[in-house]
Amino acid sequence: MLDKFLSVRAHSETLCKPLLVEDYSVQPIEFVSPPKWHLAHTTWFWEAFVLSKFATDYKVYHEDFSYLFNSYYNNVGKRVLRPQRGLMTRPPVEEVYAFRNYVSKAVAELLATKPDKNILDIIEIGINHEQQHQELLIYDIKYILGHQPTFTVYDVGFETKAEIHKADFIKIDTGVYEIGHSGNSFCFDNEFGRHKVYVGDFEIANKLVTNGEYLEFIKAGGYRDFNYWHDEGWAWINEHDIGAPLYWHNIENDWHHYTLNGLKKLIQKHLFCTSVIMKPLLMRNGKDAACLQSLNGK
Numbered sequence: 592m593l594d595k596f597l598s599v600r601a602h603s604e605t606l607c608k609p610l611l612v613e614d615y616s617v618q619p620i621e622f623v624s625p626p627k628w629h630l631a632h633t634t635w636f637w638e639a640f641v642l643s644k645f646a647t648d649y650k651v652y653h654e655d656f657s658y659l660f661n662s663y664y665n666n667v668g669k670r671v672l673r674p675q676r677g678l679m680t681r682p683p684v685e686e687v688y689a690f691r692n693y694v695s696k697a698v699a700e701l702l703a704t705k706p707d708k709n710i711l712d713i714i715e716i717g718i719n720h721e722q723q724h725q726e727l728l729i730y731d732i733k734y735i736l737g738h739q740p741t742f743t744v745y746d747v748g749f750e751t752k753a754e755i756h757k758a759d760f761i762k763i764d765t766g767v768y769e770i771g772h773s774g775n776s777f778c779f780d781n782e783f784g785r786h787k788v789y790v791g792d793f794e795i796a797n798k799l800v801t802n803g804e805y806l807e808f809i810k811a812g813g814y815r816d817f818n819y820w821h822d823e824g825w826a827w828i829n830e831h832d833i834g835a836p837l838y839w840h841n842i843e844n845d846w847h848h849y850t851l852n853g854l855k856k857l858i859q860k861h862l863f864c865t866s867v868i869m870k871p872l873l874m875r876n877g878k879d880a881a882c883l884q885s886l887n888g889k
């Protein structure tokens with residue numbers, strides 16, 4: 592557990608290595624949190640839910656930090672509201688790193704005392720929580736750097752990938768399926784409440800969408816035909832004059848997209864979405880719907 596804890600803590604900081612200190616505090620839009628906030632919030636979590644409760648004689652690093660870096664845990668106290676996270680130029684980045692070191696050291700000391708299962712379970716949630724924020728951190732860093740006028744490069748080694756699966760459709764039959772978490776392994780609370788759902792038959796592609804396929808959708812007038820959109824989505828693309836995905840730019844009739852490797856020409860055969868995780872959420876008769884799991888060969 593200690594190794595896992597330390598490696599996850601280190602990974603959050605590794606993700607921020609390419610940033611300049613100026614990149615850490617900005618919040619270009621409400622749904623993007625500053626990287627500094629993620630680093631501090633994931634640290635506050637350990638202080639609030641583990642150290643303050645279970646570490647003997649633990650002294651909080653700074654009494655204001657709970658107010659500054661709580662997110663939405665109403666029962667833990669007041670907090671800075673989400674749209675105002677980018678206003679916090681204080682504490683400085685350097686102090687947030689000192690806060691992280693202080694807290695990581697205290698959690699490591701607690702783990703050295705061989706705490707009971709109850710505490711280890713909460714530590715596991717803390718690790719999962721920090722990993723969840725690492726995903727958000729990447730999204731938010733991409734938004735921050737991808738909205739610089741110069742399309743700042745985050746990682747010169749980053750490459751989008753080609754779709755290698757042969758296109759086909761998988762048929763899912765009408766039936767009653769179960770949805771939600773089962774078993775004793777970790778899950779988040781919103782996965783509880785396993786229940787049955789009735790699903791009409793449908794087909795799902797056995798592969799992910801490529802840039803070229805998405806481009807076909809645009810060229811076919813996908814953003815100009817309300818038939819392809821739910822009412823809320825249609826209102827949204829009209830209100831914001833949306834004609835392409837976020838990070839796609841049409842430059843002199845040539846499509847480019849911003850990736851973590853800067854602004855590049857769109858490669859049609861590459862994946863539109865680089866996510867390759869697809870879990871079999873639907874189960875039928877208690878057996879995994881293996882066809883869904885195999886979509887990505889995982």
Ligand SMILES: [Fe+2]
Nearest residue numbers: 632662720724
């Ligand atoms: Fe959080």
